[in-house]
Structures are given as C-alpha cells and as structure tokens.
Amino acid sequence: MRTIIKSLVGILLPITLVATSCDVTRKPYESMESGEVTKDPESSMDYLLNGAYAQLKGWSDVMHRCGEYAGDNVMIRGTSTDAFYEFISFSRTPNNYRLQSFWDSSYKAIAQTSNIINMVKEGESDEVDHKLGECYFIRGLMYFYLVRAYGRPYFQDPSTNLGVPIVNGTQEDVFGKLPDRATVEQTYSQVISDLEKSIQLMGDQEGQTPATASGEAAMAILSRVYLFMSGTYDSPNQEYARKSVEYAEKVIASGKYQLLDREDFMRYNRLTPENNKESIFVVKRVASEFSGYDHYYGVGGMYANIGGMGWGEMYASAKYLALLDETGRNDWVHNKLVDARAAFIAPQYEKEKKRVFRFIADLYDKTGKQTGYTYLQLPPVEGSDMQYLETTTDGKKNIYTLKPVDSDQGIYEITYKDGKTYRGVTDYLMKLNRSYPMFYITKCSLEGEESHLHSPVIIRLGEVYLNLAEAQAKLQNYSEALKALNTIRERSLPGEGYDGLDASNAEKRIEKERQLELAFQAERSYDVFRNGRALERKYPGPHRAMDVIPATDYRVIYFIPQDAINAYNASGSTLTQNPTSN
Numbered sequence: 001m002r003t004i005i006k007s008l009v010g011i012l013l014p015i016t017l018v019a020t021s022c023d024v025t026r027k028p029y030e031s032m033e034s035g036e037v038t039k040d041p042e043s044s045m046d047y048l049l050n051g052a053y054a055q056l057k058g059w060s061d062v063m064h065r066c067g068e069y070a071g072d073n074v075m076i077r078g079t080s081t082d083a084f085y086e087f088i089s090f091s092r093t094p095n096n097y098r099l100q101s102f103w104d105s106s107y108k109a110i111a112q113t114s115n116i117i118n119m120v121k122e123g124e125s126d127e128v129d130h131k132l133g134e135c136y137f138i139r140g141l142m143y144f145y146l147v148r149a150y151g152r153p154y155f156q157d158p159s160t161n162l163g164v165p166i167v168n169g170t171q172e173d174v175f176g177k178l179p180d181r182a183t184v185e186q187t188y189s190q191v192i193s194d195l196e197k198s199i200q201l202m203g204d205q206e207g208q209t210p211a212t213a214s215g216e217a218a219m220a221i222l223s224r225v226y227l228f229m230s231g232t233y234d235s236p237n238q239e240y241a242r243k244s245v246e247y248a249e250k251v252i253a254s255g256k257y258q259l260l261d262r263e264d265f266m267r268y269n270r271l272t273p274e275n276n277k278e279s280i281f282v283v284k285r286v287a288s289e290f291s292g293y294d295h296y297y298g299v300g301g302m303y304a305n306i307g308g309m310g311w312g313e314m315y316a317s318a319k320y321l322a323l324l325d326e327t328g329r330n331d332w333v334h335n336k337l338v339d340a341r342a343a344f345i346a347p348q349y350e351k352e353k354k355r356v357f358r359f360i361a362d363l364y365d366k367t368g369k370q371t372g373y374t375y376l377q378l379p380p381v382e383g384s385d386m387q388y389l390e391t392t393t394d395g396k397k398n399i400y401t402l403k404p405v406d407s408d409q410g411i412y413e414i415t416y417k418d419g420k421t422y423r424g425v426t427d428y429l430m431k432l433n434r435s436y437p438m439f440y441i442t443k444c445s446l447e448g449e450e451s452h453l454h455s456p457v458i459i460r461l462g463e464v465y466l467n468l469a470e471a472q473a474k475l476q477n478y479s480e481a482l483k484a485l486n487t488i489r490e491r492s493l494p495g496e497g498y499d500g501l502d503a504s505n506a507e508k509r510i511e512k513e514r515q516l517e518l519a520f521q522a523e524r525s526y527d528v529f530r531n532g533r534a535l536e537r538k539y540p541g542p543h544r545a546m547d548v549i550p551a552t553d554y555r556v557i558y559f560i561p562q563d564a565i566n567a568y569n570a571s572g573s574t575l576t577q578n579p580t581s582n
Contacts, residue, residue, distance in 0.1 A: 045120070045131040052112040052138050053212070053284075059105035060283040060456040062098045063145055064299050064444075066558065067522030073320045073515065074303075074441070075541035077313045077433040088543055094559035094577065102149070103561045106142045107167070113139040114169035122201070133201030137213035137221075139168070140194030141458070144225055147187040149558050150578065153530045153551060154184060154229045155237075162576055163187030178573040181560075188229060195222050210273040211284035211455070216254050220280045220459045223248040223467040232532040233507040236474035244471035248464050251280070257461040262491055266343035270446050273455050278462060282455040290453070298452035300445030303520070304346065309451040316345050316439040318360055318373070318539035323516055327496050329409040333428055340492035341516050344443035348431040355380050357388040357402065358437070359424025360540060361416055372545040373538065375437055377429055388414070402426075436540060443520040457521055462488055466514050473506040481506065489513055507531070529556045554579045 068074060069087035076088055083098040085091075113135035122129055143164065151163040162181040182190070198218045208214040226244035231237035251257070258277045260268060265278075273282045285298075295301065295309040305312035324330055324345070328338035332347050356377040363372040378388040381399060390398040402412035410426040430437040447453040465484045472481035478501040486497035498509055514527055528535050528551070535549040535556075549555060560577050568575035 045116070045128060048112070048116050049131055049134060052109050052116070052135065055105050055109035055112065056138070056283045057285065057289070058101065059109065059142075060458075061299060062102035062105070064456055064522045065098065066102060066149060067525060068520060069314075070535075071524030071528065072535060072537045072539075073317055073519045073524050074314050075317045075436065075537075075539065075543070076302075077315070077436050077542075079542050090544075090547075090549060090555045092555050092559050094562040094565070096559075096561070099149075099558055100561040100563055103146070103564055106146050109142050110139050110167065111170055114167075118169050126203075129201045130203070130205060133198040133203075133215070133218075134213040136194045136198035136201065137218050140191045140198065140218070141221060143187055143194065144191045144221065147184060147191070148228065148526050148530075150560060151184040151187060152557055153532070154188065155231045155235070155530070155532060156552070158185035158188065158229075159183055162578075165575065166190050176571075178568055178571055178575075180574050181576055188225065191225055192222065195225070210276065210279035210282045213281065214256075216251050216256055217281040217459065219247045219254075220251045220461075220464050223251065223464055223471075224459065227467050227471055228526075228530050230471060230474050232530075233474065234532065238475055241471040241474040244467055245475065248468035248471065251461070251464050252468070259461055259465075259487070259491060262340050262494065265491060266337075266340050269344060269443050269454070270449060272448050278460045279457060280460055280464070281458045283458065285447075285453060285455045287448070287450050287453050295450075295452045298444070298454055299456060300442070300452035300454050303441035303443075304445055304452075305440075306442070306445055306451050310445075312438065312440060313433065314441070315433075315436065316441050317537070317541070318375075319537070320515070320519060321345070321439060323512060326512075327493050329406075329411060329425065331410075338493070339516070341519070344441060344520070346440040346442050348438040348440055350429045350431055352429075354429040356427060356429045357400075357412065357414070357424055358427055358430070359414070359422045361422055362418065362420065364418075370546065373540045374435060375540050377432075377437070379429075390417075441520055462517055463521075463523075466510070466517060470510050470514070473501060473510060476503070478502055478506060481510070485510055485513055488517055492516070525556075552582075554582050 065084045066087050069084055070090070076085070079085060079089075083096045086093060086096055116135050117132060117139075120128060120132060122132060143166070147163040152161040161184045163184040164181055164187055165179050166182045166187065167179060195218045198213065199215045202213065202215040202218070204215060210217075223244050226240045226247065229237060229240040230244055231240070257280055259265075260276070260278050264271075268276070268278070273279050273284055290298065293309065296311060300306075301310040302314040303312070304310050324339050324342045330337045330339060330342040332342070332345070333349070337343060356379055358375065358377045360373050361376055362370050363374050365371050376390070378390050378400065381387040381389050386402045388400050388402065390400065392398065398417055400414040400416065402414060405411040405413055405423060411423065412426065413421050413423045415421050432438065444454045444456075445452045447455060465488050469481045469484035469488075472478070472484065482498060482501045485501065490497045501509060511527070511531070515524060518524065518527075525535065532551045534551065537543055537547075538545055557578055560575060565575045565577060
C-alpha cells in the first residue's frame, strides 16, 4: 500500500534501496497509511505537515553555513578540518557531508510535501486547502534554495545551465529511471508555480505566526525569487524586476507586518518569532530541542561564546565592521552605537583596560608580494597619548606618532614601517583568538535570552523593502527606489538617508544597505554573484585574502553531492555533476 510519510530517511536523492528477497522497501522511520489520510484529511494534515516543517530544522543549519560562510561578512580564526571550511575557502569537493545533509533535507521536505499534495484533494475544506498551500510553499522554498546553491546565477544563460532534479513525490517504480537535472530556468519555473499555487490555496488568513507559511510569506519569497531573475544592474530584466516590485508591494500593503523601530530592532535577535512583528517566515526552534552543550552546535555557536556555550571561532569581518563605521564610529565600550546594526556585534575586551592603537596592515612574503592582512594592537609609549610602540620579533622597538583624522571619534593614521599610511582607532585592548580580535556576532543567538537559541530568519519585512528598492532601481524608478531604501537606512541611521539615487550610485548604495541589513542571514554570497559581481575578501583571516572570485567562476556554486550521483548510477540513471574547473 502507498504510504504517506512523516519524515523520510534516505528515500530520495540519494535513494536507499533495501532489498529483502523480492521486496524492495523505501523505509521511513515513522509513517501513516494513505487510507488514514484520505479518510480523514483534516485530522491527518497537522501530523503530516509537522514532519515537513521538522525537515527545515536541520536544513536551515547547513543552508545558513553554505550561504553565509561563502560571503564577506565573516572571518574564521584559522583553517579547519570541518566540511564547512570548504564554504569559506572555496575549495569545492563533491564529498562534503554538510552539503549532502543540505541536499537530503531539502529533498526529504520536497518528497514529504509532494506526497501530501498528491494524496489529498483540494476543496475538502478551507483548512485543508490552507495546509496544502503550506506544502506548496515549503516545496517551492526548497527548490529555490537548491537551485541557487547548485545552479548558476540566473543571468547566466538559464535555459542551458543546469538547476536541480524536479522530483515531486516518491516514485511508484523504485527501479524506474530518475530524472536528471532540470535547467535553471525550469527549476525557477517550478519555484514560481509552487509559490503562486500556495498563495491561491492559503488566501488571506489572519492569525498565522511566522513559524508557519502564509500567503504573504509566499509573496515575500517571490519578491526575492524575481529579484534573482531580474538580471544585473548593467543588464536588467525589467519584466522580472516588475514582478519583484509587484510582490514586494503586496506584502507591504497587506499591513500584516511592521518594521520594528530602532530600539526594538537592536533587540531583533532576542525576540521570539511570535513577538516579532517584522518576521514573515522563520524556521522555529525551541530551547527543548537542545540539551546542555547542544547549544554549541546551533548556528550562533560558531559566532560567539555566550554563558559558556559556543565555539566562538568566527567573527565579523573587517570589511563588515568598516561598513558599520562608515557613517560614524561605533563605540561599543561606551555603548555609543551610530548604526543600529552594530548592536549585533559584541567585541570581546580584556578585563584590564589597556589603551591600544588598533589597525590593519598589509602582509608580504619574502619577495615583497602582498599575501594578506593582519590586525595590530600597539600599546602607547609610557607617558604619551600620541605615540605608540611596536616591539618586533627580533626585539627592535618602533615608535609611531598618531596623526589625527577625527580625534573626537578616536580615529588616527600612522605611517608604518613599510612606508604605507594606515588608518586605525584608539581603543581598549581586545581579546585575541590566535592573532584576531574577537568581534563576536550575536544576531544568531539569544532568542528569548537563551544562549544560542535562534529561529533562522528566512525572510522579514526589512528585506522586502530592500527587494523593492533594487527592483525599482533596475526599472530606473529611482525616486521610488530611494524611498524604499531610506526606509531601511534611516531606521538604523536616523537622519542619514541618502539624498538621491541614480544610475551612477544606485547599485553601490543598495548593495551596501543589503549587506549591512541582511548580514548573517545567509544572503550575502548569493547577492554578490547574482548581480554579476566578484567577491573580494581583502581583510585579515586564513582565507586567501588576495583572491578575487568572479561571478563566472565555477566555484560560485557547489558540487552535486557524490552520494546522490552514486545513488542515481545504482538505479541506472544519470545525475550530471557541475563543472570542476573554469
């Protein structure tokens, strides 16, 4: 008998075939007979949907890492043998167990929701239809995240480049051929079809929390999907830009979500989803899902150690910190934050308050070629406010005199021993992990004041305004774009709205605000490449800081997991791998 499953284990892509005599079993760990579902769909749907939502919990962990770590908002203290280091180093391999988990969780959710869709008829009741709409939403969401990780950016020939396999449900014939990857264009069509269907089925329903799908959540995701399809600033696709505008405006006009004010926004990470009027869709986590030191393994565990929990080995990048300080220096010591988004950074200072001049200098090899960057924290010469001392490894003492840039903000320059002029700040001595100051990130921690509890934010109203700004700019509607952009910018920087947008500055200003606003939400690397830009990470860290990764590089997308390819091969099917070089 066909079975509707609550949660699939090894059932699709890769498919686990367990042969016993003449029987072939696709084995879930928990199931519900199809007769039970068709007999009483209303009482069955919650049970089945819970399984689909449960898949998103593990999925969201790797989704975050492969989206955020490949960007330029973070740096890690050193190289790592963990598979996630490939996301940072761009040393792609097809045997990455974290990417395998991302693939499996995505397709399990696709299989779960597809089986429900295929089994339950529309029109049984409004409640059943709404839950079917939730299934379409989850399925469309999974295809979108898969295609942007494994398929090339949409502006790069989507009718030819490969996306991911479209497999909507468990196959009846376990020995049947499995479909190879659809094109990027076909995969996006599936995403749009599912999300539009979800809007039709869910309708306009009150009382939905951000932890479950809604029609507005589908519209919000569509505003992003069409933005990904809208081409680059240099060569925009106006049809898709208009669709992004359409869906963004519908979400805003619904009135169901509100931007938090500046003070509440600075506590965004601490609010539970149910009490956050800006959140549109999140993957809900609760403290009971973790026990003891399990909090180490939450998304925020790499970004900070809070209450003795977490590795605290990955910090805000110097590039991101410089963006935060662009309008005015953020002074964490005295709690004088210029940019509200600086509230999600928590620098770690030594207990004893020792003055230093902190700056970033270039690193060179023996031939004089620049190889990277390093942080330096120089103590003052005794009895002096303007001279700072460096003691080299061979015992030599170099003294540098500060030249004021903005002494009120503690910003100065020095002429360093390499002959270059570097800008830095006077501050207190920060704790180091290896040679790196520990700029903790708390945006993925402290929900409900619980250590690293965090419900990953899939989309919120702040992003919808930024989607609207970019899409309007690509349509050359600069006044409308400016209005949406300044709505977000002035929340964090009151009175500092941009005075105008035009073809010469729109991209730079919009992308800056997207980076500042959406940092640590797994969007940055995709934003860079989908607009045809190169990723530059010219700041301290063990990554190859001098490398520039263009949007055309083969490494901007991930390899299809080798286990998935092997499973296809075992069934006599073909799953095409991504290119292994340029």
